[in-house]
Amino acid sequence: MNKHELIRIAAKKSGVSQKTAGIVVSSILETILESLRNDEAVSMLNFGKFSIKKYDARNGYNVATKKIMTIPEKKVVRFKIAKGTGLK
Template structure:
């Protein structure tokens, strides 16, 4: 079995810079701008859809009752807004190869 490998942001910046034949600094600016734009859109309840890659959107979780595992006491879990990602078909197919 293959050991889990993780690409961090610095490695992503370097890989994008190499693939796009741009500097690491330019790559970092572009990646940060893209991530900031996605985050800002989700904050405004806008869906971000990248055809062939996938879509980012927010889901609203209603207030619910939970249980404190230590004390077994019932607690109220506040309503929240969470980001979600759904991979597109082309992305899924590419990864499955």
């Protein structure tokens, strides 16, 4: 499912126009991204939890050049599904 399909289904289920549903869906997604950018977890009951996992910088090995290189630190978005959703 992509964003447009989500908007269409949300509009149909809620009885509002696709334009209104699009504004709501976009606002929700923007709010989630904003929270994650601020290193804040986002938990939704009966859905799941979005959080940020930080990886420290570390040394790695480049097989092609056979040299040790530094892998920079990074942040990765993680999602853990809520219990009771029927998914694992």
